[in-house]
Amino acid sequence: MLEFEFRVQRVARDEVDRLEISVVWYTEGKGTEDLGVHLFQALSAEELSSVLDGKPHPIVSTLPSCPLSYEGRLLNIRWCVRLRLYLNDGREFSSEKPFYLGHLTREV
Amino acid sequence: MRTRDSANSPTSWDFTYVAKWVRLWGKKRGDRMSGWWVVGSVGEAAFFGILFLLGIVSLTIVVSWQVFWPESNIIRPGSGFWLTFTASLAFAVIGLTAFILQVSQTLASPERRSAIATKVKSEHQRRSDSEPAHVNLPNLDEMRESPGIKLAYRLPGQRGENSQLILSALFATAWNSIVAVMLVVVIFQSTSPAGPNYFLIFLLLPFLLVSVVATRWFFKLFRIRTGIGPTAVEINALPMLPGYEYQLYICQYGRVEFSKLSVALVAFEETTFQQGTDVRTEVVEVSRIEANLPASVQSDGEKQGLQESSDSKALPTESPENVSDMPIMPSEVAEAGLGQMGSEQLGQSNQAGREGEQTWAETEVSNSSSEPDSGAGTEVESKDIGSERRKRKDRSGKSAGLRAEPEKPLELDCTLLLPADMMHSFHSEHSALVWRIVIQGESVKWPAFYRSFPVAVYPRSAV
Numbered sequence: 088m089l090e091f092e093f094r095v096q097r098v099a100r101d102e103v104d105r106l107e108i109s110v111v112w113y114t115e116g117k118g119t120e121d122l123g124v125h126l127f128q129a130l131s132a133e134e135l136s137s138v139l140d141g142k143p144h145p146i147v148s149t150l151p152s153c154p155l156s157y158e159g160r161l162l163n164i165r166w167c168v169r170l171r172l173y174l175n176d177g178r179e180f181s182s183e184k185p186f187y188l189g190h191l192t193r194e195v
Numbered sequence: 196m197r198t199r200d201s202a203n204s205p206t207s208w209d210f211t212y213v214a215k216w217v218r219l220w221g222k223k224r225g226d227r228m229s230g231w232w233v234v235g236s237v238g239e240a241a242f243f244g245i246l247f248l249l250g251i252v253s254l255t256i257v258v259s260w261q262v263f264w265p266e267s268n269i270i271r272p273g274s275g276f277w278l279t280f281t282a283s284l285a286f287a288v289i290g291l292t293a294f295i296l297q298v299s300q301t302l303a304s305p306e307r308r309s310a311i312a313t314k315v316k317s318e319h320q321r322r323s324d325s326e327p328a329h330v331n332l333p334n335l336d337e338m339r340e341s342p343g344i345k346l347a348y349r350l351p352g353q354r355g356e357n358s359q360l361i362l363s364a365l366f367a368t369a370w371n372s373i374v375a376v377m378l379v380v381v382i383f384q385s386t387s388p389a390g391p392n393y394f395l396i397f398l399l400l401p402f403l404l405v406s407v408v409a410t411r412w413f414f415k416l417f418r419i420r421t422g423i424g425p426t427a428v429e430i431n432a433l434p435m436l437p438g439y440e441y442q443l444y445i446c447q448y449g450r451v452e453f454s455k456l457s458v459a460l461v462a463f464e465e466t467t468f469q470q471g472t473d474v475r476t477e478v479v480e481v482s483r484i485e486a487n488l489p490a491s492v493q494s495d496g497e498k499q500g501l502q503e504s505s506d507s508k509a510l511p512t513e514s515p516e517n518v519s520d521m522p523i524m525p526s527e528v529a530e531a532g533l534g535q536m537g538s539e540q541l542g543q544s545n546q547a548g549r550e551g552e553q554t555w556a557e558t559e560v561s562n563s564s565s566e567p568d569s570g571a572g573t574e575v576e577s578k579d580i581g582s583e584r585r586k587r588k589d590r591s592g593k594s595a596g597l598r599a600e601p602e603k604p605l606e607l608d609c610t611l612l613l614p615a616d617m618m619h620s621f622h623s624e625h626s627a628l629v630w631r632i633v634i635q636g637e638s639v640k641w642p643a644f645y646r647s648f649p650v651a652v653y654p655r656s657a658v
Contacts (some may be wrong), residue, residue: 109306114626117477118466122624123331127310152656154331154621160479161464162626169306189654190616 089150091168091184096152100139103123104173106130110148115163123149155189240297247290254283308403333620333629333651337432338462343429345444348631350428350648360420363413367406374399408550419641424449424599424647434653435630438615443486445634453597453644455637460487460611460650462618465627481628482617486609597636619654 095103110126112175126148130138138144150166157164167185174180257279299308316330343349377399385391429444445458462482468475599605611632621628630652636644 107306109310111306111309114623116466116626119625121625122305122309123623124306124310124313127306129307153619153654155654157252157618157628159464159618159619159628160481161466161477162628171306175476182301 089148089168089186090145091160092145093168093170094141094143095139095172096141097119098139098172098174100136101172102176103135103139104175106135106138106173107171108146109169109171111169112154112164112166115165116159117145117161123154150188217469223465236297240294243290243293243297245290246286247294250283250286250290254280254287257283326606331621331623332434332653332657333622333649335651338433338649338651343444346429346442348433349431350430350650352426353631353647353649357420360413360416363416364411367409367413370409371406377402390653422449423447423451423638423641423644424601424604426634428634430632430650434651434658436653436655436658437613437617437619438655440610440612443606443607443609443611443632445605445609447599447607448601449599449604450601451599451605451638451641451644453599453605453636453638456488456597456607457635458488458607458609458615459633459635460484460486460613461631461633461647463629465629467625473609484611484613484617486611488609489607613652618654619657620650620652626650 093108095106106129108126108128108130109124112123112125114121116145126146128146154164156166166188167183169181169183170178219645257276261276313330339348339353341349341351377395381392381395381399384395425448427446427448429446431442433440443458460483461480463478464481465476465478468477597605618628629649631647631649633645635646639646
């Protein structure tokens with residue numbers, strides 16, 4: 088079970104186009120990066136008003152059993168929570184918070 | 196652009212917005228590109244859009260020409276119609292597909308695209324199969340489809356093991372055919388009134404050389420393949436889970452005698468990446484868990500290794516004054532000046548008569564307290580001195596525990612204990628962590644032996 092909260096501050100409502108929240112895993116290392124999405128939420132215009140108030144908003148998600156976090160030689164598997172904010176003028180802001188899934192945090 | 200405002204403060208900066216110089220082309224700098232990605236994306240979309248329009252226009256012209264003016268000789272069937280039709284259709288399909296992809300990449304974030312793709316896949320999986328699929332774990336269907344004789348499942352072998360033999364067979368056959376044709380031509384020309392073609396004869400020599408090498412190569416691989424027969428590995432349960440113990444049954448066919456054999460569960464990391472314009476795949480072994488082999492196999496292997504290490508050094512008992520026609524008893528060996536060794540234990544022995552059969556006594560020395568030049572720090576042999584050939588023959592008879600015969604294959608039962616904190620199998624589009632049961636052996640007669648059998652290790656919570 089993953090519980091986290093996010094908040095958006097110092098941006099006006101009329102400047103924001105959309106907001107996306109996702110829980111993803113991605114591979115890192117020598118190979119081409121792969122991305123897997125476990126949770127994806129895109130907030131519509133009506134839902135944005137309640138989110139852009141600067142207060143924390145919790146989200147709860149049941150994480151899958153795999154893939155577990157892994158630190159290898161050629162391959163690393165990392166999990167993170169990612170938030171993307173799209174503005175009306177075309178700019179995009181993203182923020183991510185990594186976390187470990189499972190007990191494995193080192194190379195086998 | 197920023198400029199320092201020295202009038203107010205030496206450390207304050209003023210920002211001025213200056214239009215960025217737009218490049219029509221970019222330059223790759225490491226893993227990033229210079230220039231605006233927006234210009235690149237728009238340019239690429241425009242290119243494929245134009246390609247699509249070109250395809251549609253040419254397709255329309257070609258088809259309408261044939262429909263409305265069939266009597267015309269321009270682009271009619273049999274004179275380029277179908278070629279033009281196919282090319283126009285390809286332009287239209289490629290242009291439309293790439294245009295849609297480019298637009299979607301620009302409009303949607305990577306997470307959104309991945310979420311849509313995952314949703315489609317899971318929906319498709321839900322309709323086709325009731326069992327929930329773990330998209331990043333290996334599929335068990337292929338591993339479970341073959342039941343074992345002794346244990347639950349027989350593992351599929353590695354693919355591509357016979358590819359070298361098949362390629363060598365094809366090459367040798369093709370090359371020998373060419374050489375045969377050339378040979379026939381040379382013979383015919385030699386018997387003709389014009390006389391032999393010396394240039395052709397000179398050219399035939401290197402072809403013959405390659406033919407001989409290719410044929411030898413094929414027969415060498417064929418002999419190895421038939422000598423070291425197939426290997427069957429069975430396991431009692433799949434998928435494997437961390438923290439559990441599993442039984443393995445290994446059956447080696449053929450006619451082979453191993454001096455050393457090991458069984459292990461090995462992890463390989465595989466990654467695919469682009470290096471310039473090439474796509475490369477790299478594989479690295481990252482973890483190895485040895486199986487618990489039967490004690491008889493371990494002792495034979497160790498003893499065989501000990502025999503080989505001692506064989507290169509002369510034993511004190513092999514000095515001329517110690518040579519005797521009488522078989523030497525193990526106790527006599529112990530008394531013959533080898534008391535400098537540590538404690539000795541007599542293993543199996545094979546006494547022989549005076550007719551030339553070797554007499555062996557294997558001992559296991561606890562520690563190497565002997566002098567280095569004695570060569571007996573690891574093992575003692577008692578033998579009836581004979582030829583090297585008889586020595587090797589008896590050595591092979593002694594390691595009967597690792598011997599496979601056509602009538603009696605080598606069978607091994609072993610166990611594999613998985614650690615609780617090991618990583619599970621994983622695969623994605625460009626990366627993978629693969630677990631395989633690897634059997635490696637060294638044979639007296641054959642090249643080094645390596646066979647691998649893929650298995651699936653699942654996380655405990657996935658089952």
